[in-house]
Amino acid sequence: MTDATATQTPAPDPAERLLDAALPHVPFDGWSEATFQAARADAGIDAGLARALYPRGALDMALAYHRRGDAEMLRKLEQADLTALRFRDRIARAVRFRLEAAGDREFVRRGMTLFALPQNAGEGTKALWGTADAIWTALGDSSDDVNWYTKRMTLSGVYGSTVLYWLGDDSPGHAATWDFLDRRIDGVMQIEKVKADLKANRLTAALMAGPMAVLGTIRAPKRRGGMPGRTG
Template sequence: MTDDTVQKILDAALMHVPFDGWSEVTLRAAVADAGVDPVVARALLPRGAVDLALAYHRRGDDLMAERLRAEDLNALRFRDRIARAVRLRLEVVEDREVVRRGTTLFALPMHAADGARAIWGTADRIWTELGDTSDDINWYTKRATLAGVYSSTVLYWLGDDSLGSQATWDFLDRRIGDVMQIEKVKAQVRGNAFLNKVFAGPNWVLSKVRAPGAVSDPDLPGRWTSPR
């Protein structure tokens, strides 16, 4: 019921966002249009329009995940699966102006951390849907790298007027290609005995980093294994 009410308010808000942004004006209009008690709305969205914008972002992640699961990705290279997921995430957006307004909101210093967490959440959702099982430092590097690719692609897409957003998809392929080149260099470094000795200390420290546990505090960046 709680989530249904938030979704109801969100549906009503989408017609106001292109004109008034993710603002209190939009929130009040959406609550009235949805026929929701303002007290209930404030309890569900204590930070107002910011929480509503984050709910919209999470809805996009959910829609992307649904479409991704419905596709047969077996014939695709892994880099192409990632590109497909990012593309689906953008294609589920019905009104580009709604995303543009959200980008403006989360560019504000007081909301920048929320925006960064939302982008990280999208990257995490993509990796999870694609079956990532890493539980070491790679858990973080994969998501951090994809978050950078995704955020830059969104900014490019917002200004793209090419037919079918083809310029954006080409941009996305180039960014993923850049990442693959970095991974190739990292593999070469790992295979170099001399460099392995040079970086033995840092590598040992990084080897102790683990992905967040299922029951760990969500506000903590991760957990460490006990020294052996």
């Protein structure tokens, strides 16, 4: 084996190559079958292999692009020094990293159109939940009860509303979006303060004893890939 052969750069992953080839078409054709076929032709990938990589075509490609954004966010979080930040600011930083990793806003806008279709709504919800779960896990969340769900549900709402604001934000450097994000997180923190005050109040604590006992049986899922949990 020659030195040139030994140091040859590995060929790009065909799934990544196909996804990259799709992106220039998304602003015009959306995450559609037309985009999928155009990407396959541009990347020079066999039809059978392309379908094996993305069985549902553009839907699976859109989900792969979303996961790519999550991975980039996690890479930035790993490199960032967050030790001096309050926890709410760490969450804000993670959401900001995720939006910055989204790339062209048209990719996201077209993705939201795709996931708004009734047959795709479940996949869109899972993708949003996956982003929230990735953030909480990266920030060290160790909850194993109902809080595992409430944290992710709340953050999914914060992230989803911030994405919608970001799509229409033309302020320099998206400054208005970051202000909106801060306000949303402040609102969530107020809810957490109210919950803590209720627990500290003897009357409300007594009234909530029954419901809280039921909620106390809920546990985080053993498999972190989905939303369903377990009890007991």
